[in-house]
Amino acid sequence: MKKTRPLTLYILIAMVLGILVGYACHQTFPEKAVTADIAAHISIVTDVFLRLIKMIISLLVFSTLTVGIAHMGDGRTAGRIGAKAFLWFVIASLVSLLLGMVLSNYFQLGSQMGLPLPDVGASTNLKTAAFTLKDFMTHLVPKSPIEAMANNEILQVLVFSLFFGAALAGLGESGKVLTDVIDQLAQVMLKITGAIMALAPLAVFAAIASVVTTQGLGVLVTFAKFMGAFYLGLFCLWTLLVGAGFTFIGPRIFKLVGLIREPFLLAFSTASSEAAYPKLLVALDHFGVPRKISSFVLPLGYSFNLDGSMMYCTFAVLFIAQAYGIDLPIGTQITMLLVLMLTSKGIAGVPRASLVVIAATLNQFHIPEAGLLLLMGVDQFLDMGRSATNAVGNAVAAAVVAKWEGALEPEQEAARKHALHLAGAQDAEAPRKAA
Numbered sequence: 001m002k003k004t005r006p007l008t009l010y011i012l013i014a015m016v017l018g019i020l021v022g023y024a025c026h027q028t029f030p031e032k033a034v035t036a037d038i039a040a041h042i043s044i045v046t047d048v049f050l051r052l053i054k055m056i057i058s059l060l061v062f063s064t065l066t067v068g069i070a071h072m073g074d075g076r077t078a079g080r081i082g083a084k085a086f087l088w089f090v091i092a093s094l095v096s097l098l099l100g101m102v103l104s105n106y107f108q109l110g111s112q113m114g115l116p117l118p119d120v121g122a123s124t125n126l127k128t129a130a131f132t133l134k135d136f137m138t139h140l141v142p143k144s145p146i147e148a149m150a151n152n153e154i155l156q157v158l159v160f161s162l163f164f165g166a167a168l169a170g171l172g173e174s175g176k177v178l179t180d181v182i183d184q185l186a187q188v189m190l191k192i193t194g195a196i197m198a199l200a201p202l203a204v205f206a207a208i209a210s211v212v213t214t215q216g217l218g219v220l221v222t223f224a225k226f227m228g229a230f231y232l233g234l235f236c237l238w239t240l241l242v243g244a245g246f247t248f249i250g251p252r253i254f255k256l257v258g259l260i261r262e263p264f265l266l267a268f269s270t271a272s273s274e275a276a277y278p279k280l281l282v283a284l285d286h287f288g289v290p291r292k293i294s295s296f297v298l299p300l301g302y303s304f305n306l307d308g309s310m311m312y313c314t315f316a317v318l319f320i321a322q323a324y325g326i327d328l329p330i331g332t333q334i335t336m337l338l339v340l341m342l343t344s345k346g347i348a349g350v351p352r353a354s355l356v357v358i359a360a361t362l363n364q365f366h367i368p369e370a371g372l373l374l375l376m377g378v379d380q381f382l383d384m385g386r387s388a389t390n391a392v393g394n395a396v397a398a399a400v401v402a403k404w405e406g407a408l409e410p411e412q413e414a415a416r417k418h419a420l421h422l423a424g425a426q427d428a429e430a431p432r433k434a435a
Helices: 007-028 032-042 044-072 075-107 133-140 145-150 154-170 172-197 200-215 218-222 224-259 261-270 273-287 291-304 307-323 330-343 353-364 369-376 379-404 411-434
Strands: none
Touching: 007 032, 007 200, 007 261, 032 044, 032 200, 044 075, 044 145, 044 154, 044 172, 044 200, 044 261, 044 273, 044 291, 075 154, 075 224, 075 291, 075 307, 075 330, 075 379, 133 154, 145 154, 154 172, 154 291, 172 273, 200 261, 200 379, 224 261, 224 273, 224 307, 224 379, 261 273, 261 379, 273 291, 273 379, 291 379, 307 330, 307 353, 307 369, 307 379, 330 353, 353 369
């Protein structure tokens, strides 16, 4: 039986080639207008890939979550799993924010940059608005499930799916036919996902090449300290997340780390948590997390458990305050963390949503919003790390919740099902290759 090369290898090769091609373009064409035009054409591949992901994400979330809720059989089970997931999300969020605050205060990076500061009145052209509970609650419930799916409002799709799945479960045997149809829809969406993922290395190559073409490698040197400290913080957060997983799951957590390497690299290289969602779902299947749990916890996590994004918010706000010489007492910083805890929810799938949240927070605490212009040049590189961290955090959360529920399959059983899945996939592929 021929062994196929893992997608991870192709993604890594694509990243290296993207850096080399992007650097060559940047050096060959020094004019900014020319490099911007080249980068725009290169990024077409990435844009198409991410649009393909967005094309399936709403239906994938709806079908898998609805079937998962229907199979739970009652609302109490869903409520219990949701409560456990939220407990994990709140703790993980607070740890992420506090870790970012501690490291930012320790390194004092903003006061050491030595760069000219943007004028306080400069505009970032980011639309910000004061966060209100009314806005959040009304946005939570969709006016139309079709509109929510069309706009990829994952949180709204999740709310509708909860109602739909619970109602389907309440129908009992008479709802079984519709449940089977939606289950088949989920399988179709996963099949489409497999075809889309074959394009992932091309999308990764284009994403990296596009950024390096416009920014060059020099921007990385200028902001090396800030980026180094941020990625050190992410590494610490990964360690804490895996350590927390080890506490509940034991050494088996390292098996999960191995299984999520492809979605991790995909999220990192495309700077999109959404791109990793389908692969995360499959990786959790192979780890032994029942689909009824993973299809429930992952969409929740994509709206409420953005660990990497929240750490970046604290890093960025404190960095800008330090750059402008604004002293923020610990009490003010803690208040800021609580505000970020609320305003960061539901931002998954919105391009550069972290920047919007940061801009709103800066405005609320009277810190010049123009300071964001300092970070715009390297935001893509920072977004790569925080997107990958979001994927890790949500995968660990789903595994831990499954363990709490006593639903995590034994390692041998999960391995057996994984082997059967691979064998079935290869058997299905053989006739096509022969033809």
